[in-house]
Amino acid sequence: MSPSATAGLQATPASRAGRREQAWSKAVSLILLLLATAAMLSPLAFMVSTSLKTSKELLVYPPQLFPKAPAWGNYAELFRNGEIKFGQQYANSLIVAVSAVVGTVLSSALVAFGFARYRTKASGLLFLLVLSTMMLPYPAIMIPQFLLFTKLGLHDSLLPLILPNFFGSAYMIFLLKQFFSTMPSELYEAGRIDGCGEFRLFWNLTLPLAGPAMATVAIFTFIGSWNDLLTPVLYLDSQENFTLPIGLASMMSSKFRLAPWNLLMAASMLTAVPIILLFAVAQRRFVEGIVLTGIK
Amino acid sequence: MMKKTIGASQSRAFYAFISPWLIGFAVLTLLPILASLYYSFTDYDVIHAPAWVGLGNFRELFHDEQFWNSIAVTLKYTFISVPLTLLLSLLLAILINQKVPFQGFFRTAIYFPSMISGVAMSLLFTWIFNPQAGPFNYVLSLFGMDPIPWLLDERFALWALIVMSFWGMGAGMLIFLAGLQGVPASLLEAARLDGAGRLRSFWHVTLPMISPVFLFQLIVGIIDSFQVFTQAYTITQGGPNYTTWFYVYNIYISAFKNFRYGYASAMAWLLLAAVLLITWFILKASNRFVYYEGSR
Numbered sequence: 001m002s003p004s005a006t007a008g009l010q011a012t013p014a015s016r017a018g019r020r021e022q023a024w025s026k027a028v029s030l031i032l033l034l035l036a037t038a039a040m041l042s043p044l045a046f047m048v049s050t051s052l053k054t055s056k057e058l059l060v061y062p063p064q065l066f067p068k069a070p071a072w073g074n075y076a077e078l079f080r081n082g083e084i085k086f087g088q089q090y091a092n093s094l095i096v097a098v099s100a101v102v103g104t105v106l107s108s109a110l111v112a113f114g115f116a117r118y119r120t121k122a123s124g125l126l127f128l129l130v131l132s133t134m135m136l137p138y139p140a141i142m143i144p145q146f147l148l149f150t151k152l153g154l155h156d157s158l159l160p161l162i163l164p165n166f167f168g169s170a171y172m173i174f175l176l177k178q179f180f181s182t183m184p185s186e187l188y189e190a191g192r193i194d195g196c197g198e199f200r201l202f203w204n205l206t207l208p209l210a211g212p213a214m215a216t217v218a219i220f221t222f223i224g225s226w227n228d229l230l231t232p233v234l235y236l237d238s239q240e241n242f243t244l245p246i247g248l249a250s251m252m253s254s255k256f257r258l259a260p261w262n263l264l265m266a267a268s269m270l271t272a273v274p275i276i277l278l279f280a281v282a283q284r285r286f287v288e289g290i291v292l293t294g295i296k
Numbered sequence: 297m298m299k300k301t302i303g304a305s306q307s308r309a310f311y312a313f314i315s316p317w318l319i320g321f322a323v324l325t326l327l328p329i330l331a332s333l334y335y336s337f338t339d340y341d342v343i344h345a346p347a348w349v350g351l352g353n354f355r356e357l358f359h360d361e362q363f364w365n366s367i368a369v370t371l372k373y374t375f376i377s378v379p380l381t382l383l384l385s386l387l388l389a390i391l392i393n394q395k396v397p398f399q400g401f402f403r404t405a406i407y408f409p410s411m412i413s414g415v416a417m418s419l420l421f422t423w424i425f426n427p428q429a430g431p432f433n434y435v436l437s438l439f440g441m442d443p444i445p446w447l448l449d450e451r452f453a454l455w456a457l458i459v460m461s462f463w464g465m466g467a468g469m470l471i472f473l474a475g476l477q478g479v480p481a482s483l484l485e486a487a488r489l490d491g492a493g494r495l496r497s498f499w500h501v502t503l504p505m506i507s508p509v510f511l512f513q514l515i516v517g518i519i520d521s522f523q524v525f526t527q528a529y530t531i532t533q534g535g536p537n538y539t540t541w542f543y544v545y546n547i548y549i550s551a552f553k554n555f556r557y558g559y560a561s562a563m564a565w566l567l568l569a570a571v572l573l574i575t576w577f578i579l580k581a582s583n584r585f586v587y588y589e590g591s592r
Contacts, residue, residue, distance in 0.1 A: 030396050030397070036388055043421070043463065110314075114314040118306055135519055140567050150342075167324060198313075233529065248415045271416050275411045275412070276411070286407075287474075
C-alpha cells in the first residue's frame, strides 16, 4: 500500500489529534522563529539607525531606534574627510577582491579540470594532497610567507593579498572538480573529433558549461577576500594602501571608546553593501556553495 | 566524465593543467611549513641571520605564562561558543523545517548577519556592548539588571565575544537545513507507522541521518575558532588584562610586534599540530557514533 493510500484510510480521531498536535507545533515554531529573527536582525537595525544619527544623538539614553532626522551627511563625511581615506580604501578593497576572483576562478578551474579529466599514477595522491590543505590554518604558514613577500620588496603593497590567489584554492578546486566530473565524456569525444586540443576542450567546451559552479567560486572568493583582516594587517602599513577591514579597525582604536560611532557605522554599512548586492542577485549560489563546501 | 588513463602526452597535459596548484603548493604552502619548522628552532629577528637554539623556543614556551593563558582563552572560547552555536543553529534549522509559512524569509534573515564582515560586526558589537549608551545594557535594564561594563571588565569580556559569535550561526543553520531536507520522507513515514512519536523519530531517524553533517561542522567550527583573530585585534586588543588574548593574536604580537619570528614560528607549528590532532581525534571517535549511509 502506498503511503498516500494509508493516509487516506486513517481519517480517525487519532489522526485528527495528530493534526492538531502538528498545528500546535507549527505555531510554536513560528513564534520561536520570529523571536530568533528579531534577535538576529536587531543589531543590524541598530547599525542602520546609528549610521544616521548626529553625534549628539549618540549619547541619548535610552538609545533611540529612529533618529529625529536621518543624518545622511555622515555618509558624505566619510568620503569628504581626507584623513580617513575611505574612498581610496574602498577602491583598494575592490581591486584586491576582483583580482582575487579572477585569479582564483581561472587557476582553480584549470587545476580542477586536470584532476577531473586525467588519471595518472600520481593524480589520486596529488588530489589527496589538495584536500589535505583545505584545513591548513593560515597562521601556521603566514610568517614564512610574510618573510618571502617582504624579501621580494612587496611590503605595504596590495600584491601579497592578490598573488596567492593565482595558484588555485583547495576548496574551489574541490568544488569545481566535483562539477567537472559530472560532464559527459561524449562531449570531449565530440570535441576531439572536431579537432580540439586539450586546452580548447577546457576553454571552449567545459568553461561555458560551468557557469553556475564558477559563479559560486567567484562569490565565495569575493567575500573571503573582502572580509579578510589578518593578511592586510600583516602587509599594509600606510593608510592609503589599507583595505576596508583594516581601515575600519584603524578608525576605532582602543584609545577612544567614544569614537565617532555614527561614522563608524556608516562605514560598516557601506562595507556591507557589495556583499548584500551579491546576495540579492545570487541567493541560490550562496546556499549551494555553503552546503557543498561548508564555507562560512 | 570518463577519465583517460593512457599516454605520456596525457600525463604532460595533466601536469600542465595542475601546474598553478603545484607551484603554489610548493612555494606558498610546503616551503613555508618547512621554513617555519626551521625557524621554530632558531632566534630570528629578520635583521640578523637566524641563530640555532635547538629546543630553546619550546622550552621557553613551556614557562611562558602568556602562552598558556592564550591557550586557556582560546579553549574556553571554543568549547563554549562552538557547541552552543551548533545546537542553536540546529534548533533553528529544525524549526524552519517544520513547514512554517515564510520559510524563505526566516532562512534569509537568520543567515543575513553571517555575511557581514568580521570587522564591521566587531565594530557594531563594541558599540552595542558600550556600557553607557549601548543598547545591550538597555535591554538588560528592562529586566531590572544593572549595567555591565562588558568589554572593559575581565570577568565579562570573553563572554561578550561568545555572545557575539551567535550572530554568525547562519551558515551552520543553512547546512543543517539542507541535511534535514535530505532525510528521506519514506524513513520518517516508516517510523511513524511503527508507532514512533515525533521526538522518537527525530532521535532515532533524523539525528543519525544528519550526524555526519554535525561532525563536519564540529570539526570546522573548532578549527575556525582556534584561529580567532579579528575580535581580539579589533575590539579588545587582547584585554582587559589579557582575558581575550587569543592564540593567533599571541602569534601575531610575538612575530609582528616583538619581532620574534622564531618564537612565533614555534607557536605556529604547535597550532598546526593541534589542528591535525583534533581532526584525527574527532574522526577516530566518530566511527563509534556517526552513521554513514551505506556503511555496514
